[in-house]
Amino acid sequence: xxxxxxxxxxxxxxxxxxxxxxxxxxxxxxxxxxxxxxxxxxxxxxxxxxxxxxxxxxxxxxxxxxxxxxxxxxxxxxxxxxxxxxxxxxxxxxxxxxxxxxxxxxxxxxxx
Amino acid sequence: xxxxxxxxxxxxxxxxxxxxxxxxxxxxxxxxxxxxxxxxxxxxxxxxxxxxxxxxxxxxxxxxxxxxxxxxxxxxxxxxxxxxxxxxxxxxxxxxxxxxxxxxxxxxxxxxx
Numbered sequence: 001x002x003x004x005x006x007x008x009x010x011x012x013x014x015x016x017x018x019x020x021x022x023x024x025x026x027x028x029x030x031x032x033x034x035x036x037x038x039x040x041x042x043x044x045x046x047x048x049x050x051x052x053x054x055x056x057x058x059x060x061x062x063x064x065x066x067x068x069x070x071x072x073x074x075x076x077x078x079x080x081x082x083x084x085x086x087x088x089x090x091x092x093x094x095x096x097x098x099x100x101x102x103x104x105x106x107x108x109x110x111x112x
Numbered sequence: 113x114x115x116x117x118x119x120x121x122x123x124x125x126x127x128x129x130x131x132x133x134x135x136x137x138x139x140x141x142x143x144x145x146x147x148x149x150x151x152x153x154x155x156x157x158x159x160x161x162x163x164x165x166x167x168x169x170x171x172x173x174x175x176x177x178x179x180x181x182x183x184x185x186x187x188x189x190x191x192x193x194x195x196x197x198x199x200x201x202x203x204x205x206x207x208x209x210x211x212x213x214x215x216x217x218x219x220x221x222x223x224x225x
Contacts, residue, residue: 006154041219043116043218102154
């Protein structure tokens with residue numbers, strides 16, 4: 001039973017445009033959500049997070065939106081750059097400080 | 113400061129063998145978690161160690177085990193290897209228990225033939 005799902009395995013976007021990566025979760029106990037970026041042959045690196053008490057968090061070109069009622073979060077990258085091409089994982093955890101539950105990842109390709 | 117170090121980076125083993133992977137966390141980090149990444153499966157949680165105690169365990173068979181030493185370094189062991197164990201094994205460390213503030217290592221790519 002996948003508690004965190006990323007339904008789009010890949011996404012292709014033109015440089016300068018917006019990239020929107022989506023993530024759905026089923027466990028209502030999750031209250032903290034994170035996005036990680038992963039390049040080949042490297043470990044995931046933390047990108048941005050959001051607590052369930054917020055519905056939006058921004059950090060430069062990256063914004064994460066959380067819709068608790070829909071159990072849905074999204075990562076917006078504006079403007080997209082070729083260096084953003086990587087696999088993006090969303091992850092979730094609960095207040096008990098338990099382990100992260102990851103989605104299957106979305107491969108983003110930003111074309112110059 | 114040095115990041116999370118995993119050794120070896122690559123490993124090829126034969127079915128039925130056993131393997132031990134090592135993870136050295138960031139200095140001062142006391143929690144080490146292990147994840148398995150396979151194509152299409154994302155990152156699957158294996159286990160978490162905090163202060164030498166296994167704090168959480170994922171849904172993996174008993175062939176997968178781990179331990180943590182007093183210096184917070186951790187090892188995971190897989191016995192009786194199967195072809196399906198071929199994966200990237202990632203270690204993450206954090207100051208405290210749980211998934212906040214994870215820093216991942218680059219992983220060990222295990223291939224079982």
